[in-house]
Amino acid sequence: MTPRPSLPDGFVAVVKQDCPTCRLVEPVLVQLADAAELVAVVSQDDPAFPDLSGAGSAPECTFDDDLSISYLWDIETVPTLLRIEDGEEVERIVGWDREQWQDLTGLPDLGPGLPDWRPGCGSLSVDPLRADELAGRFSASGLRSRRVEFAELEDEFEAMYDRGWSDGLPLVPPTEARVARMLTGTTRAPDEVVAIVPPDLVECTVEKVAVNAVMAGCLPEHLPVVLSALEAACTREFNMHGLLATTFFSGPVLIVNGPIRQRLGMNSGVNALGQGNRANSTIGRALQLVVRNVGGGQPGGVDRATLGSPGKLGFCFAEDEEGSPFTPLSVARGLEPGVDAVTLFAGHGPTAIIDQKSRDPESLTRSFAAVLRANAHPKLPLKIDAVLVVSPEHGRIYREAGWGRDQLVERLDELLLLDSDELVHGAGGMAEGIPEAFAGMQLPKFRPGGLLVCHAGGGAGLFSAVLGGWVNGDEGSDPVTAPIRP
Amino acid sequence: MTTVLDPTGERQVAERSRLERPASLEGKVVGLLDITKPRGDVFLDQLEQGLRRRGVADVVRFSKPTYTKPAPVDLRHEISTKCDLVIEALAD
Numbered sequence: 001m002t003p004r005p006s007l008p009d010g011f012v013a014v015v016k017q018d019c020p021t022c023r024l025v026e027p028v029l030v031q032l033a034d035a036a037e038l039v040a041v042v043s044q045d046d047p048a049f050p051d052l053s054g055a056g057s058a059p060e061c062t063f064d065d066d067l068s069i070s071y072l073w074d075i076e077t078v079p080t081l082l083r084i085e086d087g088e089e090v091e092r093i094v095g096w097d098r099e100q101w102q103d104l105t106g107l108p109d110l111g112p113g114l115p116d117w118r119p120g121c122g123s124l125s126v127d128p129l130r131a132d133e134l135a136g137r138f139s140a141s142g143l144r145s146r147r148v149e150f151a152e153l154e155d156e157f158e159a160m161y162d163r164g165w166s167d168g169l170p171l172v173p174p175t176e177a178r179v180a181r182m183l184t185g186t187t188r189a190p191d192e193v194v195a196i197v198p199p200d201l202v203e204c205t206v207e208k209v210a211v212n213a214v215m216a217g218c219l220p221e222h223l224p225v226v227l228s229a230l231e232a233a234c235t236r237e238f239n240m241h242g243l244l245a246t247t248f249f250s251g252p253v254l255i256v257n258g259p260i261r262q263r264l265g266m267n268s269g270v271n272a273l274g275q276g277n278r279a280n281s282t283i284g285r286a287l288q289l290v291v292r293n294v295g296g297g298q299p300g301g302v303d304r305a306t307l308g309s310p311g312k313l314g315f316c317f318a319e320d321e322e323g324s325p326f327t328p329l330s331v332a333r334g335l336e337p338g339v340d341a342v343t344l345f346a347g348h349g350p351t352a353i354i355d356q357k358s359r360d361p362e363s364l365t366r367s368f369a370a371v372l373r374a375n376a377h378p379k380l381p382l383k384i385d386a387v388l389v390v391s392p393e394h395g396r397i398y399r400e401a402g403w404g405r406d407q408l409v410e411r412l413d414e415l416l417l418l419d420s421d422e423l424v425h426g427a428g429g430m431a432e433g434i435p436e437a438f439a440g441m442q443l444p445k446f447r448p449g450g451l452l453v454c455h456a457g458g459g460a461g462l463f464s465a466v467l468g469g470w471v472n473g474d475e476g477s478d479p480v481t482a483p484i485r486p
Numbered sequence: 487m488t489t490v491l492d493p494t495g496e497r498q499v500a501e502r503s504r505l506e507r508p509a510s511l512e513g514k515v516v517g518l519l520d521i522t523k524p525r526g527d528v529f530l531d532q533l534e535q536g537l538r539r540r541g542v543a544d545v546v547r548f549s550k551p552t553y554t555k556p557a558p559v560d561l562r563h564e565i566s567t568k569c570d571l572v573i574e575a576l577a578d
Contacts, residue, residue, distance in 0.1 A: 145491035146492040146496055147489050147490075147491065150489070152560045152563075153563050156488045165493050200495055202497065208495075293494045294493070296495060
């Protein structure tokens with residue numbers, strides 16, 4: 001933060017000529033100067049205002065053309081009359097109220113002929129058109145990131161590509177003003193360390209996350225989700241390092257629960273897994289940009305994905321809790337209802353499930369099981385998790401039959417108990433499979449808790465989706481659900 | 487001029503890495519950057535003649551406003567857009 005300019009001890013008035021109340025109190029300021037009570041006047045818009053030439057003393061007049069005094073003394077209204085003692089503000093009044101002004105100054109008969117009371121006007125330092133720029137200018141000195149200067153003739157968007165900061169799409173330039181504004185979205189201090197980000201294991205501050213969130217196109221209110229997602233991603237359980245480095249397809253998939261979905265206008269409806277919603281698109285992207293830029297994880301570098309997936313640009317959506325036949329995903333994973341939460345899943349997709357014929361839950365669940373069996377490979381049990389995204393039209397079938405989440409998952413587990421003879425090397429004419437030692441038993445497709453179920457999508461379409469996972473457990477990644485801290 | 491905050495972990499310098507040295511000067515545009523110390527221009531005149539004899543496509547001359555400070559970012563950008571390589575010369 002820029003140090004506050006000092007003001008002299010005594011009464012100091014902050015005014016702007018454009019404000020009718022300030023012009024109204026001009027004779028009062030002359031009275032205060034006559035009484036030698038007024039030590040300084042700060043004018044925001046006109047160095048010749050107020051005219052105190054006829055007054056008995058000459059207060060120090062400052063033209064606050066850069067608004068540094070107004071901004072850093074938190075002036076919100078003009079006129080403001082401050083009483084300063086030992087360089088510190090001890091009292092302030094705003095607008096014109098004869099009684100207040102007389103009480104504060106101890107002078108009688110101020111502004112004879114003036115109305116008793118007039119409200120003030122907004123200070124120029126809180127003008128919405130200037131607020132971002134001022135916040136950037138005056139709080140940016142507290143920002144610790146290295147400054148990178150682009151040449152006058154350099155296109156700023158090209159300049160960011162040239163420096164390797166982009167995931168391939170254009171970035172919003174992270175100017176001081178934009179980063180300072182982004183930081184208003186969280187109560188966390190800019191220098192708080194959020195996580196140690198792989199692969200370079202770099203301490204990442206709230207400020208660095210904010211820089212990347214600006215570039216990703218986030219709004220300040222999106223920042224808490226990005227911060228909490230980054231914390232969750234950089235845990236031992238989630239294993240962001242391995243997920244980045246793997247030759248497999250997956251990247252971090254973010255599923256958001258809680259009232260924050262509505263506050264951010266997140267999409268859990270039509271095209272929920274697709275493009276077109278700012279929060280969905282930019283929150284997931286911001287997390288990936290932090291991994292790229294702060295962590296140093298770039299495709300072809302530590303990211304060794306054979307094919308990758310488009311979701312690695314950012315994959316984030318909200319659960320449709322209101323229309324769901326099931327408890328919310330975050331509640332199923334142990335958080336209280338109504339708590340804002342983000343679940344991270346190491347995944348990719350979606351894989352389509354078409355079932356336009358089933359009208360009862362048993363038939364539909366069998367369709368789900370048939371597609372889920374093929375997750376990664378029909379002959380591979382236990383090692384790969386999945387998210388089943390049930391759409392509203394499919395969800396309705398469960399609701400009408402009175403099936404909840406537990407019943408669905410239990411039935412899927414039964415249907416996905418696989419005969420291991422079909423899974424061993426060579427079975428079905430396919431070398432891929434599990435060792436022959438496992439022959440003659442039944443093996444579940446999913447480990448306990450390895451199949452996550454959530455509800456999202458548009459109101460029309462008897463389609464659901466599978467988001468395939470990466471290898472699970474110690475070898476790979478466990479899903480992590482974290483509350484979103486403001 | 488736009489100034490942005492570095493989004494990286496700041497483990498590398500902010501400047502972009504150098505290009506590889508060219509195998510030959512044949513057909514290249516060479517920039518000569520005079521840091522404006524006295525008689526630097528005399529040295530660079532000699533260098534320019536020598537380069538032209540070796541078949542470079544062109545030699546473009548630049549000079550820094552003062553030798554006490556790094557070249558302004560705009561000058562660096564101009565050089566990068568006009569030249570294949572640059573020789574920065576000091577004489578005193």
